[in-house]
Amino acid sequence: MGESGTICPFPASLKKLDVEGEASMKSMALLSNLTSLTTLRLSNCWNLTVDGFNPLIAVNLIEMRVYNCNTLAADMLSEVASHSQRAKLLPAGYFSRLxxxxxxxxxxxxxxxxxxxxxxxxxxxxxxxxxxxxxxxxxxxxxxxxxxxxxxxxxxxxxxxxxxxxxxxxxxxxxxxxxxxxxxxxxxxxxxxxxxxxxxxxxxxxxxxxxxxxxxxxxxxxxxxxxxxxxxxxxxxxxxxxx
Structure with missing residues (x-):
């Protein structure tokens, strides 16, 4: 389970996620438990929004590819930057490892x-x-x-x-x-x-x-x-x- 009772379809230990053309994905809450990810690739997921995004997903990320997902990439990174500045959720003094x-x-x-x-x-x-x-x-x-x-x-x-x-x-x-x-x-x-x-x-x-x-x-x-x-x-x- 993720935030607000969302069922997360992937194991929390997952290191690499590659999703392409999945119109049924509408919320980043589905991925909110994936704090071990080192590689995240999302493409052609037109309905996916930043709603429910967990900034801790970014802690171990080394590679990220996001395109044809509207403004999702910028929205996610803006959320991470915002939480980093306020030292909220993310470790104090956090900087991306991307x-x-x-x-x-x-x-x-x-x-x-x-x-x-x-x-x-x-x-x-x-x-x-x-x-x-x-x-x-x-x-x-x-x-x-x-x-x-x-x-x-x-x-x-x-x-x-x-x-x-x-x-x-x-x-x-x-x-x-x-x-x-x-x-x-x-x-x-x-x-x-x-x-x-x-x-x-x-x-x-x-x-x-x-x-x-x-x-x-x-x-x-x-x-x-x-x-x-x-x-x-x-x-x-x-x-x-x-x-």
Missing amino acids: EVLIVDDICGLLVAPICNLLAPALHTLEFSFDESTESFTEEQDRALQLLTSLQNLIFYACEGLQSLPQGLHRLSSLKELLVFGSPKIRSMPKDGLPVSLRKLQMNDRIAEIDKQIETIKRTNPDLSISYYPSSTSCEIDLSAFFA
């Missing part, structure tokens, strides 16, 4: 409370299938810069995105930047990319971007650059990011 986060909600994720929570451990952040975001506000840019452990940043099939964050050059720990399936991006950030970057993978070659990247390459000769046609089906292998 290392890998894959979501489809750029606007919901890039807010200061969530990024502060994720800063100590998050090394891989992927935005996938965000079709509504076109650009980054100054507030979102500043929030992204709070992710001081970030090494891998991926934009995958963000079809509305027209530009990258202008403050990317301030991410001093960033090693890999991958941009796939985002054909509207026509320029690099005006202040370039961080000197720590070692790998850049982009969509089709575009003359404007090519020229900017050549300038970046002169200041960062160790940078490896590759391009993938937008028609290419790319499977992003994240296994190397766990090494």
